[in-house]
Amino acid sequence: MKSSSISSGQNQGSPPNRAPHKSFALGGPTTKLDPRTTAFRADLADVRLADHVFAPHYAAPMAMTVKRSGFLRATSDKNGETLAEIMPGAVFEALDFAGDSAWGIAVDLGLVGYVDRNMIDFAVADA
Template sequence: MTKLDPRRNAFRRDLADARLKGQVEAPRYVEGSLYQVVEGTAPVRREPNPMGALETQALYGEIVRVFEETGEGWAWGQLEGDGYVGWLPTASLRAEVTGPTHRVAARSTFLFPGPDIKLPPLMTLPLGAEVAVTGEAQDKNARYGLIEPAGAVVMQHLSPVDAPREPDWTAVAESFLGVPYLWGGKTDAGIDCSGLVQVALHTAGRQAPRDADMQAAEIGEALEIGDDLPPLRRGDLIFWEGHVGLMRDGETLLHANAFHMCSASEPLVAARSRFAAKGLKITAIRRLQ
C-alpha cells in the first residue's frame, strides 16, 4: 500500500474514506456526507476532546466531508478546501449545504441577528469566511446582506465570490501584524505561521496547503540556497524546519511566531541568528510569480 499523509487523507486503523479503497487497508470504508460550518470558526482537533491539540480551524461556510459522528458531539471529517483531516464539534456543522455568494473581505466582521448594528452579534466572522446572501436591507447606519440560514452582515465587509482578489497577498499578511500567535489558528483572534501564509494567499486567490512542510514542497518555485542567500524580494517565503515567514522586502521578515507571541516584523538576519542558536538553518526559499 502507498504511504499517504494522514493529515490530508482520511484513514484510521478502523475506518477510511471510501475513495482511498485500494490505497489503504481498513475494516470499514465510508463514503462520507457533506456538512457546512455554521460557526465563525470551528476547531479541527487531533482527538475528539476539547483539550485535544488544535490542528487548524474551519471557517464559516466551509464544507466538511464527515465520515463518523460520536455520541459525545464530535465529527471526524475532512475539509473540502485544503483537505485537512480531524475532529470537529458537531454543533458547529449543519447538514444543509448552501453555495456562497460572498466572502468576508475585512479582517473580521460581525454576524448580527438582524439588520441593525445595535443588536448583540451572534458571532464574529473571519477574513475568508463564505456566506450566502439571500437579500439586502438598510437602516440609517448601514446596508446589510441577509445571510442564509439567518443573520445580517454589513455589505462593506463583504465581496462577491467572483470579484477580483487582493493582488498583494503580502499586504494581507501585513494586516495581521500584532495578532496573537495561536498554534493552529487562522483568524485575527489568533494565527500561526503557516495559517498566516495560507490565509494571505487564499485572500489573493491562490490556493495553499495548511502546514509549513507542505507549503515548502508545493508553493511557487524553489530558489537555490548556497553559502549566501539569493537576493530576496517582497513575497518570498522563507522556511525553517516547522516554520515559515514571508519577506516584506529584501531584508525584512514577517512571521507569526512564538518568540514574539504574535505576527511580527523583524530583520531577517535577526530571525536567522535566533534560529541558528537553536541549530536550525533555512531549509527552503520559495518564490511565487
C-alpha cells in the first residue's frame, strides 16, 4: 500500500515550516502633517520623511535654482490655487517631474507645491 501525504500527516498545500515571526508594533500617536509644508503625497514622499510617513516611493530632493519668477501652485493644473510667487534665484527642491510641472519644496518659503518646469534651472543649485 502506498502512503499518501495525507496519511503521513503532511499537508501538500501548506508552506514549509518556518520560524515564528518576530512581532512589532507601531507606537505613539499619529502625527498629522500639513501637505502645504510637508512634501508627501499618496504616491511619493521626500526621503527625509521616511521615519514619519509611509509612502510607496521616496525621492531625494534635487536642489534647483528658479530662473524666472512664477507661481507655486497647490496642484499641477495651471489654473490651480496659487500658494505663492517664487522669485528668480530662489531654491526649489524638486521631487517629481510630470508633464510641464515639477513638484517639490520652495525652500525660502517653506511651502510644497507645483511649478512650471521651465521656471527652474536643471543645473543643481548651491544648497
